[in-house]
Amino acid sequence: MAKNGRFLVSLVGVAAVVTYLIWTGVSQTMQYYMTPSELVAKTIVDPSFHRVGVKVGGRIVSGSYLKGDGFHGFTVEDPEQLNVTVPVEYRGDLPDTFNDRPEMIVDAVMEGRFRTDGVFEATTVLTKCGSRYEASPEALKAG
Amino acid sequence: MSVVVGTVLLVVAVIFFVLQPMLSGRRASLHREMDEPTEAESRQRFALLALRDVEYDHATGKLDEVDYRVLRGELAAEALTALERVNSEAAARLSGAPSGLEDEIARLRSGLRSGTTCAACGSGNDEGSSFCAYCGAPLRAAAGGPSSHGSPSGTA
């Protein structure tokens, strides 16, 4: 029985360590994941959101891409609330699946900071995996 | 029109394929076959495998002499207990059978001669069957030809 007790203690110990790692890991690395409209609404209420890193997922506005001096610029919108858009600036390499053609629906997930001038400065840009794209019937008609 | 015909043919073919063995009165075995290990036999086998591991651990210096002796003794005892169970189960099976071993052999022999016992799997079949109800192989007396044909209706 003593042996089983020792095992139990060590099991609990391992579980505790894993839980601790997860707990501190979450609290030190978590980021708010928001849509563009949520981001704008949140920062109006609490301007401190301008200072922390956030993750934003939005749909790329068709035709919004422009190449700036050493950066890529484009605009994302909230598919459910089309009146809010957020301009994005990004200084890395865009994924090949990035597309702003009107008939393509491409979602971008970005990490970065929402500057006080209303531009989202992205440090990473991911577009959603290609195998999930499905053309809309309208697009097929157009093409 | 051809679509309708194709549809009907496909449906009928599938229904026939699935129901045919049931309607023909064949039965699949749902019991452990004689050549499969019983629980006791599995245990015996694992005890022997563990013994082999102990031998290996000893040979590569992972077990010292004392532990090696103790473990070997324990495992040999486990294997022996399992073996005794295997033997007593086998004895119970033999004595419990309605006909003795001799009768069984005689029955198989006559069955093979008359063509009701399957040459492929050894199961007995009703008089006049063309194919074995257990494995689907053609029965020699009825099929007449070479017995290398597969199961009568294919499998997939």
Next chain:
Amino acid sequence: MNVLGELALWIALPVALLGTVLGFVAGRHQRGDLQLGAERSVYAVFGLTILASAGIISNFLNDRFEYLYTASYSNRELDVFYKVAGLWSGQRGSLLFWLLFLMLFSSICVWTNRNKNREFMPYVVGILGAVASFFLTILLFADVNPYEKLGFTPANGQGLNPQLQSYWMTIHPPMLYMGFTSFTVPFAFAIAALVSGRLDSRWIEVTRRWILLSWFFLAIGIVLGMRWAYEELGWGGYWFWDPVENASLLPWLSATAFLHSIQIQESRGMLRVWNMFLVILTFTLTIFATFLTRSGLIESVHSFAQELKIAYIFLSFLFVIVASGAVLILWRLPELKSDNQIESFLSREAAFLFNNLMLLGVLFAVLWGTLFPLISEGLTGEKISVGPPFFNRVNIPIGLILLALTGVGPVIAWRRASKQNIKKSFTVPVGVGLAVAGGLFAIGVRHGYALATFGISSFVMAVIVIEFFKGTRARARIENENWAIAFAHLIARNRRRWGGYVVHAGVVVMFSGIAGSSFNVNIRQTLEPGESAVIPSPLGHEYKLTYEGMSTTSATASNSNNNFAFQLVALLRVENDGKQLPTLTTEKRGYIAQDQPTTEVGIRSSFLEDLYVILSDVADLRSAIMNEPDAQTATFTFMVNPLVGWIWYGGMTVALGGLIGLWPSVSGAPVRAPVLSSARTREPVPVGAAGD
């Protein structure tokens, strides 16, 4: 063909349901006749699924764009190769493809067990039929039917996303799907054991090779996915802790735990409940992975409602699996008691147990991190996500402990090991590990985790090498064989153990390769033709890359069959410390019907590092395509990725170890336990008995 294909799916669903019912009734009432019908329905569903898949492929080959699925993933110009792969390039097709593999493995299982394990088979067939019914239900009723029609016929299809036009794509998903689907067989046997009440280790013995097979496919699929990301998607990265990647890792982790813990049940009769739990967990995770991969639930930015139907069906199925598994285990709990107890901390059982705990710890952390946005949204209404920093923070320490355990396990004996022996066995390997870590520190490596990884890796590698050496020596001595033959026999006689060590060696090499990424160099520079960039390697030498200019080819009417619209190739002359190396190229490509250009990277691999070049940006793409001499300014990203090749070498070694374990016994016949009298001789069990 396509009409029959769609029809086949509609026929398959009732047949699969019939098979399920027949199987369970046959088992419950011991009706051998019904069982034959149940087994036939598995074959029938397999045949019908082949028909349905062939219909989809023929839709692609014949450019039938009136079907939504074909129109979305193909166009007339697409290579035949990718048209065939169209079956699994999108969500709708890949669910059918999943079902195709499921039925292939189900049929193999039913066929190989037609004369054995009969007491399990009714329930096994019942479970296989139920899983098939589930996927057929999704295909037919969750708006993902690959035969859905558009109602009009577009002139041409959308074309396949260029990133999917890669041979990795044609092989990576099938590997993962084979891994996912083949695990259904062990699950079916486990449930059959619970229902039928034959609860000894027989079900594990029967499915051991299936479990290994599934694990093997998953491992290959995961490594291929990393390779694909490295070359095509990831700009030099190979793992992003993306939900889809995590989804494939989860069942692999629990399958790995399972492969270790079944050995304890076999040899010691312990952990019966735990193994049941693990097999149900792994199967649940394969379904969960399919769900995550195919629904985009986590990262999804658009309305959840779009996927609601498929999500509800998947979640109910997951609930049914978990609930029925739990109920069955509770019901059989008294019969699942352990035969033995763990005798000592210093035993292989204990090491395996800790390995299991650590693997489940990683699993839980990955699952938690993946689902965190959903959990936080459910609890607080706010979506909060955790990214790679979280996964690295939690998993690196646990991963290092796991790595160390792979070195501990082989050295200590079952049941109990004595302290002196452990000391004796560990002295050299620990010395090697410390020497490597110390040596690296001395030459200036200061990255803590990297040092730990290299040190522990060397320790484990030393253990494995010594283990092979000692085993061969012992066998050569006992059997009087020469060393080469002794080595071959050693592996052949216990393929599971030695194959396992080879897998461990591969994992060690992979860990070192991953640790190498701590020293990656990444430099971005804009160059005119003739200008050079100097890239220092972390290994001390220097690359000088000179941009020589761009060459263009654009598609004209003459090669209209070609899927490329244009190809813009940048040439870079490479010197390593002044020594000339072959020229590297990196390019932008345009595809017909996809006007966003894609990038092909240039990689120069060597044993110790990869030089990786991306054509990040062309200042004036339009003029460059027209081949105007003034429009050649380009921005490049140069990377040096040390040890990245080791990940692929390690992956191949893992696959090799898996193959050793999977290789069939020398003699095809099942090996019967010999009578005990022969156990007293030196070789208690004939060749091949334990290897499979």
